[in-house]
Amino acid sequence: MPLQTNLAERGFDFMPAMPVIDDDYAQVRRAISYLIDHWRDQPSLSAVAAHVGLNETRFQKLFKRWAGISPKEFVQALTIDHARHLLRDSVSVLDAAYEVGLSGPGRLHDLFVTHEAMTPGEFKAGGAELEIIYGFHACPFGEALIMTTSRGLSGLAFCDDVRGRAPTLADMIRRWPNASYREDAVVTAPYAGRIFDPLNWRNETPLRVVMIGTDFEISVWEKLLKIPLGAATTYGDLAASLGKPKAARAVGSAVGRNPVSFVVPCHRVLGKTGAVTGYHWGVTRKHAIIGWEAGVAGSALQDIL
């Protein structure tokens, strides 16, 4: 049955958001990467702007438009101090009162998500008929690759600015080599509008996500869905909350294999010290997401989230 006819049923009873146009990210990315390298020297606003190739005023506006906060506030959001603030309830958020069971709600404080799990066994058994439809869309963090099945969103990945789409698509296809794939950006576009525009996060119908992974991976990813905007946890705490306090490293691997980036907020997991550790799609992008979320958390939107 054609996917298009199911859109309303699957949660798209809203007008697609205004197109997510963010050519800004290319310049913002250069600024962030510069800041990561030079934060020690307290770089002036004009120095960062110059590095990006803009004058101070234009840079200010670009940044404010992109993040909702000033460059200064953004730098603040990347400090260990801010990380400690995000981590203040690291342990308890993972054991939040609400249950994220099968088909349960997650990310209750921001994006409204329900999910179901699909193990590799199930995936193999039903995989023959399973078609993955994908499309590329601009988003605040560069170009995103969105993948869907008839059961919901199954993948979200990011493209490298210079290497382009192909490596990202190959990376994702390698995860489910037996599926069939078809590109149709018309089908995936509503997901981009729903996911990357905070105004749509509390849409009354949940965003359906299907998790394809091993039992252990799924148990880790379900925990991630409990971390709300404005909070973070550590690999160690995550492991402990699964009853395996020594498995921090295994948890790190599982978090790294999360196929639904951003929606399953793996960027909200930090090292024990608050350091921003690795990210499958580049640590710079992890910084960008954390800073961008600081802007969302501090904005007037806060009231509706």
Next chain:
DNA sequence: ATTTGGTGTTGTG
């Protein structure tokens, strides 16, 4: 500051 050793899970042969 850097190195070392102990970890659990997964993919490969």
Next chain:
DNA sequence: CACAACACCAAAT
């Protein structure tokens, strides 16, 4: 079945 790889972490240099 064994082994290497890994988005970790604490303890010892």
